[in-house]
Amino acid sequence: MGRVLLFDLETTGLSPLSSRVTCVSCKVFGEDSIVSFSGDFEARILEDFAQFVGQQGVSKLVAFNGWSFDVPFLRVRALANKIKLPSIFWVEGVLSDPFHVLARSKKGKQVEFAQLVGVGQDLLFGNGKQCLSWFERGEHDKIKKHCESDIRALDALYSRMVECGYL
Numbered sequence: 001m002g003r004v005l006l007f008d009l010e011t012t013g014l015s016p017l018s019s020r021v022t023c024v025s026c027k028v029f030g031e032d033s034i035v036s037f038s039g040d041f042e043a044r045i046l047e048d049f050a051q052f053v054g055q056q057g058v059s060k061l062v063a064f065n066g067w068s069f070d071v072p073f074l075r076v077r078a079l080a081n082k083i084k085l086p087s088i089f090w091v092e093g094v095l096s097d098p099f100h101v102l103a104r105s106k107k108g109k110q111v112e113f114a115q116l117v118g119v120g121q122d123l124l125f126g127n128g129k130q131c132l133s134w135f136e137r138g139e140h141d142k143i144k145k146h147c148e149s150d151i152r153a154l155d156a157l158y159s160r161m162v163e164c165g166y167l
Contacts, residue, residue, distance in 0.1 A: 002059030004029035004096075006158060007049075008150045009063075009070050010038075010131045010143050016076035022135045024049045024074075025147035027155065028056060034151050038144045043081040050078070054086045061088060062158050064110040064150075065099040096167050098157050114153030117160040125149040 007026035013019030023038035024045060035052060037045045063070040071089060078085045088094055102113060111124055126134075126146040134142040161167045 003057055004060040004062060004158075005053060005056060005058040006062045006151055006154050007070065008147055008154060009073060010128065010147045011073060012132055012135060014069075016073040016080075019073075021045055021073070021077050022131065023140070023143045023147045025144065025151045026052070027151055028058070029062070029155070029158065034148045036144045036148055038140045038147070040138075040140075042077065043083060046074075046078050046081055046083040046085075050083055050085050053088065058088060059094065061095045062154065063095065063097060064113075064154050064157070066095050066097040067100050071095060096158070098154070098161060098167075101161065101166055110150060110153055110157070113157050117156050119153050119156045123149060123152055 005026055005028055007024060009021055010023040011019050011021055020042045022042075022045070023036060025034055025036040026049070027034045037048045037052070039045060061071075075085065075089065098113065099108065099110070102108065111127075114124070115121070126142065126149070128146070131143045131146060134140070158167070
């Protein structure tokens with residue numbers, strides 16, 4: 001298996017036509033460090049994330065609800081900002097979406113699945129709805145902390161799914 005990149009977005013809303021990306025956190029599966037890109041300038045966030053991904057040599061992406069939200073949102077916002085995404089974001093079949101595999105568009109939040117596989121509440125911080133008010137107050141550190149806690153949750157869930165042969 002090649003290098004796998006887990007990633008998560010935080011945004012100002014649900015529509016990529018009227019909202020923007022405020023943070024992207026990611027980690028290469030099997031490595032410890034989480035890398036985040038956040039701030040007031042969406043184009044810079046997307047450009048830095050795209051450059052980072054391009055340097056990692058990944059062959060697979062993982063995002064919770066990535067089919068319905070993260071990848072389409074990222075594509076539209078990159079288009080709006082004239083940012084070239086690495087080709088992996090345009091290749092079909094390279095995205096693993098734990099939500100799609102486990103819930104098939106039924107109920108279930110990432111935090112609930114993470115707790116199911118043993119992630120304690122103490123490792124999680126805030127929620128996506130809080131990110132908008134944090135963004136409005138310029139509290140980018142809190143958005144980053146939340147997004148990184150989502151990556152820890154996704155990492156635990158993806159690890160268990162790989163261990164159990166789901167992916």
